[in-house]
Every structure is written in structure tokens, then in C-alpha cells.
Amino acid sequence: MTMSPDTDKIRRFIEDQFLVEFDASFPEDTDLFREGVMDSFGYVQLHRFLEAEYGITFALEDMTGNVLVSLASIRAYVTEKTAARAAS
Amino acid sequence: MCGIVGFLGPASRDPGATGTVSAMLGAIAHRGPDDAGAFLDATCAMGTARLAIIDPALGAQPVCDPGERYWLCYNGEIYNYRELRAELEALGRPFRTHSDTEVLLQAWLQWGEACLPRLNGGFAFALYDRRTATLVLARDRYGKRPLFYAWHRGTFYFASEMKAFLAVPGFGFAFDPDQLAAILGQWTPLPHQTGFSGIDSLPLGTCLTLTETSATLRRFSGIAFDDGPAIGSRGEAIERIRQQMRESVALRLCSDVEVGVYMSGGLDSAIIARLARDALPRLSTFSIAFEDAEFDESAEQQELAAALDTRHSTLRIRHADMVAAFPDAVFHAEVPAFRSAFVPMFLLSQRTRASGVKVVLSGEGADEAFLGYDLFKETRLRADWDSLDEATRTERLAQLYPHLSHYGPQDVAATTGLYQQFSREHLPGLFSHELRFQNGRFSARLLKQAGDPFAAVGRLAAEEPGFAAMTPVEKAQWLEYQTLLPGYLLSTQGDRMALAHGVENRCPFLDPAVVALASAVNLRFDDGFEEKALLRAAFADCLPSSVVRKRKFPYRAPESAAFASLRPDYLELVLSEAELAKLPFIDQRFARALAQKVLSRDPAEISTKENQTFIFLLSIALLNRDFVAGGRRPGAAPQVRIADFRPVPVPA
Numbered sequence: 001m002t003m004s005p006d007t008d009k010i011r012r013f014i015e016d017q018f019l020v021e022f023d024a025s026f027p028e029d030t031d032l033f034r035e036g037v038m039d040s041f042g043y044v045q046l047h048r049f050l051e052a053e054y055g056i057t058f059a060l061e062d063m064t065g066n067v068l069v070s071l072a073s074i075r076a077y078v079t080e081k082t083a084a085r086a087a088s
Numbered sequence: 089m090c091g092i093v094g095f096l097g098p099a100s101r102d103p104g105a106t107g108t109v110s111a112m113l114g115a116i117a118h119r120g121p122d123d124a125g126a127f128l129d130a131t132c133a134m135g136t137a138r139l140a141i142i143d144p145a146l147g148a149q150p151v152c153d154p155g156e157r158y159w160l161c162y163n164g165e166i167y168n169y170r171e172l173r174a175e176l177e178a179l180g181r182p183f184r185t186h187s188d189t190e191v192l193l194q195a196w197l198q199w200g201e202a203c204l205p206r207l208n209g210g211f212a213f214a215l216y217d218r219r220t221a222t223l224v225l226a227r228d229r230y231g232k233r234p235l236f237y238a239w240h241r242g243t244f245y246f247a248s249e250m251k252a253f254l255a256v257p258g259f260g261f262a263f264d265p266d267q268l269a270a271i272l273g274q275w276t277p278l279p280h281q282t283g284f285s286g287i288d289s290l291p292l293g294t295c296l297t298l299t300e301t302s303a304t305l306r307r308f309s310g311i312a313f314d315d316g317p318a319i320g321s322r323g324e325a326i327e328r329i330r331q332q333m334r335e336s337v338a339l340r341l342c343s344d345v346e347v348g349v350y351m352s353g354g355l356d357s358a359i360i361a362r363l364a365r366d367a368l369p370r371l372s373t374f375s376i377a378f379e380d381a382e383f384d385e386s387a388e389q390q391e392l393a394a395a396l397d398t399r400h401s402t403l404r405i406r407h408a409d410m411v412a413a414f415p416d417a418v419f420h421a422e423v424p425a426f427r428s429a430f431v432p433m434f435l436l437s438q439r440t441r442a443s444g445v446k447v448v449l450s451g452e453g454a455d456e457a458f459l460g461y462d463l464f465k466e467t468r469l470r471a472d473w474d475s476l477d478e479a480t481r482t483e484r485l486a487q488l489y490p491h492l493s494h495y496g497p498q499d500v501a502a503t504t505g506l507y508q509q510f511s512r513e514h515l516p517g518l519f520s521h522e523l524r525f526q527n528g529r530f531s532a533r534l535l536k537q538a539g540d541p542f543a544a545v546g547r548l549a550a551e552e553p554g555f556a557a558m559t560p561v562e563k564a565q566w567l568e569y570q571t572l573l574p575g576y577l578l579s580t581q582g583d584r585m586a587l588a589h590g591v592e593n594r595c596p597f598l599d600p601a602v603v604a605l606a607s608a609v610n611l612r613f614d615d616g617f618e619e620k621a622l623l624r625a626a627f628a629d630c631l632p633s634s635v636v637r638k639r640k641f642p643y644r645a646p647e648s649a650a651f652a653s654l655r656p657d658y659l660e661l662v663l664s665e666a667e668l669a670k671l672p673f674i675d676q677r678f679a680r681a682l683a684q685k686v687l688s689r690d691p692a693e694i695s696t697k698e699n700q701t702f703i704f705l706l707s708i709a710l711l712n713r714d715f716v717a718g719g720r721r722p723g724a725a726p727q728v729r730i731a732d733f734r735p736v737p738v739p740a
Contacts, residue, residue, distance in 0.1 A: 038526065060482075063502065
């Protein structure tokens with residue numbers, strides 16, 4: 001049996017890092033680039049956080065696939081990666 | 089260097105007109121502490137506060153022609169005035185002084201508006217024709233010297249600095265939230281913007297002609313990248329750069345008072361110092377050092393000063409100096425600032441003036457002309473992104489922003505993901521600046537309603553003839569010539585800080601011939617990934633190798649860490665609910681969250697965008713206190729020589 005990762009930490013990290021609050025007016029599938037929330041430093045910080053917190057190593061091909069664009073897509077990606085690692 | 093003020097319309101017929109023009113001069117007396125003079129007739133009043141540089145004895149202003157029909161108030165230097173004078177004398181034009189001011193007047197009388205593109209220099213002036221009651225305002229092509237204007241109670245007012253309007257009876261300042269959104273988004277005002285409602289900046293390279301019933305704005309010069317000479321080889325390019333820079337520095341050493349050099353420790357000012365030292369028997373150089381090692385370049389400065397044998401002066405900046413000078417520096421800047429690096433320049437001009445030097449050369453303009461910024465490399469990389477293989481992308485990413493830790497090799501996967509997002513144009517025409525503007529979007533969240541912060545700059549680009557046909561790098565350069573260069577480097581960090589203490593700054597890299605030459609050689613003999621490669625090669629044999637080899641190290645200064653550690657009283661302006669309420673357009677919740685985070689966390693946790701946004705917020709709050717709420721009153725009116733042509737009232 002595998003445990004789902006606690007991806008709420010990602011939400012808290014993004015809220016703290018980018019001074020936003022996810023709610024009905026700012027849903028989790030918001031494109032953080034298009035909304036002007038994500039900047040270069042913050043994006044790299046987020047990337048480092050995910051690597052450290054969930055033990056994920058990002059490959060270059062992952063990064064050209066628009067995976068770190070919204071909280072929803074990041075949650076899905078982290079869940080998938082950790083599940084794949086547990087299964088291997 | 090000087091400051092000019094004036095007005096056209098009913099106020100000039102007011103009995104208080106003399107007092108108003110004198111008080112306006114008093115508000116900008118720091119720009120010209122040596123002398124003040126004014127002209128008035130029934131339509132127009134104007135005056136000059138003068139910093140005497142050329143022909144100190146006879147160059148008093150305003151100047152007029154022998155028939156006293158044309159009057160000129162002038163701020164700036166025209167470096168080719170000797171050649172123009174010779175040409176004008178050959179045409180029979182009379183001269184009474186040796187000043188460039190009189191050359192400008194005679195050039196206007198000879199050639200009219202057609203003289204403007206011929207002027208090599210930084211200038212802003214007001215020229216009035218008594219016979220036709222017509223006023224002309226003009227400003228140089230790069231925006232080196234400022235000129236602001238506003239309408240108030242049916243009268244047109246103008247001044248070198250907006251603080252002169254504080255001396256106009258009944259004049260009120262109010263922020264323009266749409267302009268603030270643009271400033272926050274793109275870091276600086278656009279050429280016509282000021283951040284205040286109803287106050288415009290005369291755009292670069294334009295000329296405004298006014299009567300009491302008409303106003304016409306025309307552009308006399310723009311930024312072009314196809315007007316350079318034909319250069320056949322890399323060797324020829326290097327030789328021409330040497331020669332052109334030597335000529336440009338020589339022109340800017342022309343002065344009747346001592347000329348010094350601001351030396352940052354980087355390549356551009358080192359070239360200027362080298363060339364100035366070659367031309368002068370002795371040279372004074374001035375540098376800023378930081379107690380905070382993160383920002384300090386004093387090792388290179390000392391090495392350079394020793395190598396060039398200059399009389400060197402270093403001003404060491406501590407956090408306490410930054411915090412103490414910040415409100416005064418913001419008052420002089422007059423527009424919201426996105427970084428704090430202008431504050432040490434305010435203190436450096438004070439030191440420079442105290443040492444007896446009132447003219448300095450500095451390196452502004454080199455990075456725009458010779459592609460010194462990483463922005464240009466980044467633009468090339470993103471534009472070519474889809475056609476590059478993984479290895480080339482990684483190699484080029486490794487060459488970008490060496491001073492930013494998040495561009496290190498350990499983060500290449502993340503930066504690849506980032507560049508993937510920014511490899512398509514989302515803001516029409518603004519592709520080159522989209523990554524930068526992303527930081528700006530965060531700052532724009534300071535406003536309750538930011539709208540589209542990039543609508544105005546998008547329109548500016550769309551309306552520029554020839555913009556669409558420019559290469560991605562040329563578009564990036566053009567945008568730099570419209571935003572960061574005039575809106576911050578030449579103004580907030582340049583003219584305003586230098587003239588706050590009566591120091592004139594001159595920029596040899598902003599000679600039109602240098603800029604045209606750079607356009608002719610850029611990316612023709614190298615791929616641009618070693619920034620300013622030709623410039624380095626041109627001066628490699630006459631500067632210390634450490635300076636020639638050094639990568640671009642952006643000039644920056646301590647930011648939120650200084651405020652967090654010293655907690656000056658004026659932070660209340662952004663921490664107190666009651667104070668923030670005085671800024672009705674600010675999103676209080678976001679502003680408070682930002683201020684709390686920036687002032688309470690370890691500075692290492694504070695990102696560039698958060699620092700920038702905090703400096704924006706603090707500078708807006710201080711400008712609100714000093715300009716909008718009337719917290720500062722202009723200084724006392726100086727002794728002003730008056731030429732009064734108003735009809736003498738007939739006794740009742």
C-alpha cells in the first residue's frame with residue numbers, strides 16, 4: 001500500500017512564497033505564470049522545494065512539459081512521481 | 089548645468105508672477121546654485137538657476153538675441169558647440185559670449201527646429217519669441233535632461249523638476265493609478281509619464297511649440313539601429329570604437345571647471361577613466377564602496393585608481409547611510425523607485441561637490457549601446473529556444489546572470505522549465521522583456537486595480553515606426569532606450585542624484601556617433617554571449633586585465649535588509665493601517681503582508697521581486713507625504729535677476 005504525499009505543503013509554500021491565497025477567486029488550477037504570480041527566482045525556489053520535500057529529481061524533458069504551471073498540475077505531478085517511485 | 093522653470097498664460101499677467109517664477113527657481117536651486125535669472129512679459133515668465141560650467145563670467149541666463157526678441161532658458165551641455173559656433177560665425181551670426189547657451193540661441197535663429205538633430209549633448213530648454221508670443225520646449229534624444237509640464241488654472245507650467253510646481257499657488261499633486269501600474273510593471277515611467285495626474289514629462293527627442301491658444305508636439309529624433317557607418321572587419325570595428333570613444337570623452341572634458349570621473353569598478357567607467365586620464369595632467373575619480381560585501385567592488389576600484397594614478401576618493405556606504413538618506417533621495421527622484429541603488433549616488437554627488445568637483449563623466453549608456461545586459465543574451469536564447477538542442481540550451485543558460493544564484497548549474501532543470509514558459513511571445517512586441525515584466529506583475533499587485541500594466545508600453549512599441557521590423561535584440565534595445573535608461577538610470581540614479589548637490593554628470597557612451605557605431609558592429613563579429621566583446625577587445629591593452637575580464641556586475645545597494653535592521657521612523661508609512669489608508673489606490677492587505685514579510689524574515693529569504701516591490705511601496709508612501717500631502721515646502725527663493733517686459737500699469 002502506498003501513501004499519497006501531503007501536497008498541501010506545496011499550497012502553503014506557494015502562498016507564502018508568492019503572497020497569494022488560493023480560494024474561489026484564485027483557484028488551484030490558476031496558471032501562475034499568466035496571472036503574474038510566478039517569477040524566475042520563485043520558480044527556482046519552488047523547484048528546489050519540491051526536490052527537497054518530495055525527493056523528486058526533475059529531468060529536462062519534465063521541465064519542458066509545463067508541469068509546474070498551476071498548483072493543481074504540481075500536485076498531480078508530485079503525486080504521480082512519488083507513486084511511480086514507490087512502485088519501482 | 090542648470091534648472092529651468094516657467095509658465096505661459098494668464099498667470100504671467102498676475103502681479104505675483106515675479107514671485108512665482110522666483111519661488112519655482114528656489115525649489116530647484118540645487119540644480120544651479122551659482123546664479124538665477126528670469127524673464128517676464130505679458131504672456132510668459134521663465135527663469136534659470138545656473139550651475140556655471142562654461143564661460144562662468146559671461147554665461148548668465150536667460151540669454152537673448154541683440155534685439156531682445158528671443159529669450160532662452162537652457163539646461164544642459166552641447167558638446168559640439170564649438171563646431172556649430174564656427175559654422176554660425178561663418179554665416180554672419182554675432183556672438184557676445186563663449187557659452188554654449190548662446191550657440192544654441194543662434195543655431196535656433198539660423199536653422200529653427202532643424203538645429204535640434206544637430207545638437208550633440210544632453211539638454212532641455214525653453215525658448216520664447218516675444219513678437220509671436222510663442223514658447224518652444226525641447227529635450228534631447230536620450231532623455232538626459234528632464235523637463236516636466238502641467239496645466240493649472242488655464243496656465244501652462246514647466247520645470248526641470250516637478251518639485252518646482254510645489255511653489256505654484258494652488259497647485260496640487262495627485263497620483264495617477266494607471267501610470268503607477270505601468271511604472272510598477274515595467275520598473276520605470278515611460279518617456280511621457282511621471283506617476284502624477286496631469287503632469288507630463290516631455291518625451292525624448294521631442295519639441296513642444298505653444299501659444300496661448302495652441303500646442304504642437306513633434307519628434308525631431310528617434311532611436312535607430314541602421315544609421316551607423318559601414319565596418320568591414322573585426323579589426324576595423326575595434327579601431328573605430330577606440331577612436332570614437334576617445335573623441336567622445338575629449339568632447340565631454342570640455343569645461344572651464346575641473347571634470348572628474350565616477351568609477352564603479354566595471355569596464356565602462358574604467359574605459360572613460362583611462363581616456364580621461366590620457367587627456368588630463370591629473371584626474372579625480374570617485375567611487376562607492378559598500379560595507380556589505382555582497383555589493384562591494386572596491387578591490388577593482390582601488391586597482392584601477394592605482395593603475396591610472398588618479399586622485400581617488402571612496403565613499404563607503406553603510407546600512408545606516410542608506411536608511412538616513414533614503415527620504416531625501418526619493419524627494420529628489422520624484423518618481424517611485426524599484427531599487428535603492430540611487431541613494432548612494434545621492435551621497436556620492438554630495439561628496440564630489442564637497443571636494444570641489446562639479447562635473448563628472450560616468451558610464452551610462454554602454455550596456456544599451458554595446459549589448460552589455462544579460463537581457464540581450466536571454467532574448468536571443470528565448471527567441472531561438474525551439475530550434476536549439478538540449479545541450480546548447482544548457483550551455484547558453486549557464487552563460488546568463490552569473491550574479492544570480494538561481495541561475496547556477498544546480499538549477500538548470502528549473503531554468504529550462506522557466507525558459508520553456510517564456511519562449512513564446514504573450515505580450516505583442518514585448519517578448520524581450522516578458523521575463524522581467526513578470527517581476528513587475530508582482531509589484532503591480534500593490535494596486536487595488538492594476539488593469540493591464542503593459543498596455544501603455546505595448547502601445548508605445550506598436551506606434552513606433554519600424555519597430556515591427558527590428559530584430560528581437562533591437563526591440564529589446566529600443567525598449568531599454570524608452571524605459572530603464574531614461575526612466576531610471578539617467579534620471580532617478582543619474583541627473584536627479586547628481587544635480588541634487590549641483591554636480592553635472594556627462595555620459596560619453598551616449599554620444600550619437602558612439603551609439604550609431606555600436607549598432608553597426610553589434611553581433612556582426614561575435615555571437616553576443618560574451619557581453620561587450622568588442623569594447624573589451626578595444627581597451628584590453630590599456631586597462632588591468634581583472635577589469636577587462638570581469639563579467640557584468642550590476643550596480644546594486646542594500647535594500648530591505650537595511651530597513652529591517654534599522655527600523656527608521658518613516659517605516660510607519662507602510663506599516664500603519666492609518667498611514668496606508670492615505671494611499672487609497674494601494675491594496676492594503678497585500679502591502680501589509682509584503683511589508684511584514686520583508687521586515688521580519690531573514691533577508692536571504694527575501695526575493696528580488698519582494699525587495700523591489702517594497703522599495704516601490706516605500707518610495708510611493710514618501711512621495712505621497714512630500715508631494716501629495718504637501719509635507720515638504722520648496723526652499724526659499726534665491727536672489728533673481730529679472731528682465732521684466734510687462735507693460736507698466738497706468739496709474740489710476
